[in-house]
Amino acid sequence: MCPRHLSTRGTRAHAVAETTETERDLEETTVTEPTEPVLALRGVTAELGSVTVLRGIDLTVRRGEVVALLGVNGSGKSTTVRTLIGQVPVTAGEIELFGTPRRRFRDWRRVGYVPQRTTAAGGVPATVAEVVSSGRLSRTRFRPPRRADREAVRHALELVGMADRAGDCVDALSGGQHQRVLIARALAAEPELLLMDEPMAGVDLASQEALAETLRAQVERGVTVLLVLHELGPLAPLIDRAVVLREGRVLHEGPPGTAHVQGLDHDHDHVHPHAPVGAEIRTGLLS
Numbered sequence: 519m520c521p522r523h524l525s526t527r528g529t530r531a532h533a534v535a536e537t538t539e540t541e542r543d544l545e546e547t548t549v550t551e552p553t554e555p556v557l558a559l560r561g562v563t564a565e566l567g568s569v570t571v572l573r574g575i576d577l578t579v580r581r582g583e584v585v586a587l588l589g590v591n592g593s594g595k596s597t598t599v600r601t602l603i604g605q606v607p608v609t610a611g612e613i614e615l616f617g618t619p620r621r622r623f624r625d626w627r628r629v630g631y632v633p634q635r636t637t638a639a640g641g642v643p644a645t646v647a648e649v650v651s652s653g654r655l656s657r658t659r660f661r662p663p664r665r666a667d668r669e670a671v672r673h674a675l676e677l678v679g680m681a682d683r684a685g686d687c688v689d690a691l692s693g694g695q696h697q698r699v700l701i702a703r704a705l706a707a708e709p710e711l712l713l714m715d716e717p718m719a720g721v722d723l724a725s726q727e728a729l730a731e732t733l734r735a736q737v738e739r740g741v742t743v744l745l746v747l748h749e750l751g752p753l754a755p756l757i758d759r760a761v762v763l764r765e766g767r768v769l770h771e772g773p774p775g776t777a778h779v780q781g782l783d784h785d786h787d788h789v790h791p792h793a794p795v796g797a798e799i800r801t802g803l804l805s
């Protein structure tokens with residue numbers, strides 16, 4: 519809870535064995551072959567309410583790839599990502615994560631998810647460190663956090679330049695800082711696959727560049743990335759492939775330079791969600 523109840527339990531001797539366990543976990547999770555699909559959607563359809571939102575999405579992302587999902591507002595980008603994590607049920611088609619049908623997939627520590635930011639206040643009086651620690655739950659389950667967990671949280675905060683705000687209440691952060699905390703939360707589990715829904719939304723240009731650097735380091739580690747974007751921006755050099763959606767279907771797939779020709783410029787009716795530098799935007803971190 520905010521602002522001063524962070525645990526500092528644990529001893530160094532304890533930690534050595536715990537680090538070993540985490541290393542063992544990591545070894546177990548890096549067995550995917552280089553060209554093996556990390557995620558695959560085949561003919562995926564989905565409805566929200568009574569509206570058909572996805573109309574047969576085919577998408578494969580292989581290990582180490584960085585794929586941008588582009589398209590105008592309402593084309594189904596977020597819904598596609600949310601079907602992958604089971605937040606939106608599919609009405610037809612197949613989804614696989616790491617070669618396992620999604621309905622049987624349980625190894626969620628391999629997946630980091632950054633949700634699309636919202637303007638709804640979460641209302642939970644949590645500190646930055648607590649929110650980022652929640653990203654570690656897929657590894658810690660219900661056991662108390664160990665030194666390796668606290669170390670991973672600290673490292674994730676360092677990666678997004680928020681280590682000095684660990685004890686602050688999330689309510690005290692700006693919109694861009696919230697976004698950085700959400701990214702740190704996803705990184706805390708040291709995932710192999712990062713799913714990011716507009717990770718740069720509301721982040722000023724300098725911070726976008728810092729986050730692009732963070733992402734580059736993840737990609738160099740072999741992390742696979744699928745991210746929803748409205749524009750490539752500082753992430754452009756990292757993107758291997760762009761997939762453009764329109765009305766719940768894949769309209770175009772190819773090198774990122776071709777994406778705008780194929781359906782974005784002509785339908786440029788989407789909102790760019792970037793806030794001006796220093797803008798105070800409240801987000802629901804936990805929603």
Ligand SMILES: Nc1ncnc2c1ncn2[C@@H]1O[C@H](COP(=O)(O)OP(=O)(O)OP(=O)(O)O)[C@@H](O)[C@H]1O
Nearest residue numbers: 566567569571589590591592593594595596597598
């Ligand atoms: N909870 C919901 N109930 C009904 N319809 C919804 C719901 N959420 C989204 N939709 C509709 O589903 C469609 C796809 O939405 P989605 O959020 O996947 O699009 P998007 O491409 O991510 O858009 P944006 O760029 O605005 O985030 C839109 O027409 C949207 O209005």
